[in-house]
Amino acid sequence: MNHRVFTVGSLIPGKIVPVMKPPTRTHVEKRETTRQSGESKTNLEKIIVVQGSNKFEIAPEKGKLLDAALKQGKAIKYKCQKGTCGQCTVQVLQGPGLSKPNEQEHKKLGPEVSNGYRLACQAVIL
Secondary structure, three states: OOOOOOOOHHHOOOOOOOOOOOOOOOOOOOOOEEEEOOEEEEOOOOEEEEEOOEEEEEOOOOEEHHHHHHHOOOOOOOOOOOOOOOOOEEEEEEOOOEOOOOHHHHHHHHHHHHHOEEEOOOOEEO
């Protein structure tokens, strides 16, 4: 299928504007492996969270889970960023290297913390 892009300059008779294809990603960055308590653990593992019907894969980087997700262009809903509104609640399906739930998360989410629910603004990627 041939898609043509029309701009003001391309509407001049006799001019054909080439269609640019998006660049393909051929280089995959690999991170070093770390050893903790005799185990080998790669940092290539993604943090996978679900918010409503949306599933997000977040590359681990130190700091708050919400900050990392927003830097990577993930559309996680949030509001206060203090842990009081609960708008950023996510269920963590896979989360290597996340901190344990803090007092604010236990207060806001109650028993749901044991089912993998976290506040993205409070969960810290270690």
